[in-house]
Every structure is written in structure tokens, then in C-alpha cells.
Amino acid sequence: MKPVRHPDAPAPGDPLGAHYEHCFGCGPGQPHGLHLEARAGEGVALTAEFTVQPAHQGAPGLAHGGVLATALDETLGSLNWLLRTVAVTGRLETDYVRPVPVGTTLHLAAEVTAVAGRKIYSRAVGRLDGPDGPVAVRADALFVEVKVDHFIDHGRPEEIQAAMSDPDQVRRARAFEVNP
Numbered sequence: 403m404k405p406v407r408h409p410d411a412p413a414p415g416d417p418l419g420a421h422y423e424h425c426f427g428c429g430p431g432q433p434h435g436l437h438l439e440a441r442a443g444e445g446v447a448l449t450a451e452f453t454v455q456p457a458h459q460g461a462p463g464l465a466h467g468g469v470l471a472t473a474l475d476e477t478l479g480s481l482n483w484l485l486r487t488v489a490v491t492g493r494l495e496t497d498y499v500r501p502v503p504v505g506t507t508l509h510l511a512a513e514v515t516a517v518a519g520r521k522i523y524s525r526a527v528g529r530l531d532g533p534d535g536p537v538a539v540r541a542d543a544l545f546v547e548v549k550v551d552h553f554i555d556h557g558r559p560e561e562i563q564a565a566m567s568d569p570d571q572v573r574r575a576r577a578f579e580v581n582p
């Protein structure tokens with residue numbers, strides 16, 4: 403089925419913000435995290451940027467492949483907010499096309515391609531030197547919709563409690579709202 407943008411999704415161009423303060427992908431409170439910043443696009447699509455820091459190296463001076471997969475995962479995961487669905491990554495298939503040096507800003511673009519029941523299919527691409535630059539990484543993903551119980555059942559109680567009392571209302575809504 404064609405994905406449907408939620409009527410209350412952020413307007414195109416609006417920043418999505420972080421879904422969780424301590425998220426390794428987007429959390430502002432995560433010192434060595436990616437601090438990835440996503441903005442809503444048209445339809446069920448978005449763009450994001452991530453600047454590779456020295457803490458993200460694998461080979462000398464180059465981004466670690468797992469960190470780049472994280473950037474893709476985070477970007478793709480952010481799409482679910484445009485559907486107002488809470489979902490987790492079930493499958494992430496990554497192509498590494500060009501090495502990504504430290505200091506580079508990766509320009510990511512992602513879209514949901516289809517929704518089938520709880521399954522959300524999406525894809526993303528990351529480019530060097532700007533939104534129209536050469537492709538460095540690509541991914542196809544399957545996210546699976548979950549209930550908030552997923553986090554309550556599997557997460558550590560101290561972090562769950564802290565997330566539930568996060569004073570940032572948008573962040574709390576992103577964590578807990580399911581198809582409001």
C-alpha cells in the first residue's frame with residue numbers, strides 16, 4: 403500500500419528534532435553520538451545531515467561503516483514520525499559506494515516506499531559535498547510497527563522512566579504517541 407503522510411506531520415522544511423535525548427543517532431545529550439538532524443520533506447520523505455567526527459572513525463580518517471549504517475538507520479527511523487507510527491528496524495541492507503572522510507557532512511534523503519500491515523518499507527541515500535553530490539551510501543529497510551510496550555518490556559526501567567518524564571513534549575509525543 404502507498405504510504406500516507408499523517409495530517410499532523412511536521413510541515414516540509416521543519417526540523418524533526420530528536421526522538422530521545424540520549425539516542426546515539428540524534429540525541430543532543432549523547433557526547434559521541436551522530437547528532438543527526440532531520441527535516442520533513444514532501445509526502446513521506448525527509449532529508450538529514452550528519453557530520454563525521456573523529457570519534458566516528460573506522461580506518462584512519464574515514465567513517466566506520468557501522469556508524470554510516472547508524473546514520474542510515476536513524477534517518478530511515480525518523481520517517482516513522484511522518485506516519486505517526488512507532489516502529490523499530492527489522493532489516494537494514496546497506497551499500498557502501500564511496501569512503502566517507504572525517505569532517506565530511508553526509509547529506510541523506512529517505513522515503514517510505516510502501517506500508518503493508520505493520521511493515522514499513524523505506525530507502526535512503528547519503529551523498530557527499532551536498533544534496534546533489536556523489537552517492538556514498540544507500541540502504542533499503544524494513545521497519546516493523548510496535549506498541550510502546552515494546553520499550554517498556556525490553557528497555558531498562560531507569561531509562562524508560564526518565565524518557566516518560568522528559569519535559570520536551572514533542573520528544574515525549576514522538577516516543578509514545580501511536581496514531582493519535
Ligand SMILES: CCCCC/C=C\C/C=C\C/C=C\C/C=C\CCCC(=O)SCCNC(=O)CCNC(=O)[C@H](O)C(C)(C)COP(=O)(O)OP(=O)(O)OC[C@H]1O[C@@H](n2cnc3c(N)ncnc32)[C@H](O)[C@@H]1OP(=O)(O)O
Binds near residue numbers: 421490519550553576
Ligand atoms: C515507554 C518508553 C518508551 C521510550 C521510547 C523512546 C523512543 C522510542 C520512540 C520511537 C523510536 C523508535 C525507534 C528508535 C528510532 C530510531 C532508531 C533507529 C531505529 C532502530 O535502530 S530500532 C532498534 C533496532 N531494532 C530492534 O531492536 C528490533 C528487534 N526486533 C524485534 O523486536 C522484533 O523482531 C520485531 C518487532 C522487529 C518483529 O517482531 P514481532 O514479533 O513483533 O513481529 P513478527 O516477527 O511477527 O514480524 C512482523 C512482520 O514483519 C516481518 N519481519 C520481521 N522481521 C523481519 C526481517 N528481519 N526481515 C524480513 N521480514 C521481517 C515478519 O515476517 C512479519 O511479516 P508478516 O506479517 O508478513 O508475516
